[in-house]
Amino acid sequence: MTGESRWQPSLAQLRALVWVVDLGSFSAAAAELGVTQSGLSHAVAALEAGLGTSLLSRTRRGVSPTSAGERVTLRAREILALVETLPAQVAGEEEVRGTVRVACFRSVATHLLPAVLQHLAAEHPLVRVEVDDGCLEREDVERAVLSGQADLGIAHLPVSGRLQVWPLASDPYVLVVPEALDLPPQPSWEELSAVPYIALHCSGARGVTEACARNGFRHQAAMQLREDSSILGLVGRGAGFSILPRLAVEPLPAGVALRPLPVEQRRPLGAVLMPGVGRRPAVRALRRVLSSGATFDSLIRRGLLGVEEPA
Incomplete structure (x- = not known):
């Protein structure tokens, strides 16, 4: 074979890049890999030099991949994962x-x-x-x-x-209400009109409330929370009701009861x-x-x- 050999990254360089991106820090990545920070920095620098582009952006808040770094990191993960499967391929x-x-x-x-x-x-x-x-x-x-x-x-x-x-499967959205409320087995929106609505702040829950709104749901959220456990705590104290996926309320906390939605919605x-x-x-x-x-x-x-x- 004639001509110059083509540069190729090493597995150590690819592994160094992935760990730095995942942890956002050279020092944290070096500690996890059991190498020196200078050695890790050298591996990433050699990778950047070989590819002819900057892969990481370094700021006071940490390290993050550049657009090129995101693409290279994705491919690096694939390469490292394939290498990991070699023992299984040999063993059967x-x-x-x-x-x-x-x-x-x-x-x-x-x-x-x-x-x-x-x-x-x-x-x-x-x-x-x-x-x-x-x-x-x-x-x-x-x-x-x-x-x-x-x-x-x-x-x-x-x-x-x-x-x-x-x-895979689906779980139903349910009304999560204070147990102390005197509600029928399947309440209507009107029967909840005087109860504050506590919204789960996520795209899935927003989609459900939009679907409910097309079927008569008129509540405005009294508050929005990102954690379902926080919502359950408030409902158990009688602060309002919510709409949550069934799995998110299991096991059912004290003071909380479940009712089906007036219109079925599933996750x-x-x-x-x-x-x-x-x-x-x-x-x-x-x-x-x-x-x-x-x-x-x-x-x-x-x-x-x-x-x-x-x-």
Whole structure:
């Protein structure tokens, strides 16, 4: 072979970039990787020099990727994930191993994932799952998956057309009311007219209230909160009522009662991931467990979930 050899990044350089982007700090990334900060800085600088572009923006508030850095980080995650699957490819499908990062809502992590992880551990004990349950909006799940910070998300559908989607199940939205209120089993909007409305501040809840408004709901929010646990605390004290997904109120706190909405609304949930990511053995194993109807049987029997049929 003649001619100059073409420059290629090393795995250490790609790993350094991903960790710095994820933690927003060279010092924190160096500590996690067990290397010196100067060594980590040198690895990123060498990567930037080889690519001929700046990948990171450094400010007093931390480190964030440039637009080029976002693109390179996404590809770096894919490369590192593929390298991680090599032992499984050599050992065979029965020895699937690797790490799958999942982004989801707290209610999903609390009620759906325990059964999923139990089934996965029984079938593939070498697959490790890291869960980020801090997503408050469906857009938070989308961003985590689109940026490569998560391999798979469990999101409120619909989501970005760039993502592959596997519908899983749905949970009903319910009226969350003070237990002390004397309300019929299925109250009308008029029967709630004197009770303050406490809104969940997220895009999914806004969509539900808009649908309810088309069917006679006229309340203006007395307050808006981002955490369903905060809303439940206020409702339990008699401060008002709210509309929340059924999973988000389980287990039901003291002083809180549930009633069906005058017009049915549901939160469809689906597994979402970037095209190609689902081919990784560990991700494929997790998706198979998620798609198994038996995984959510107990929640369906208790009325917390319904089966969400594919579109």
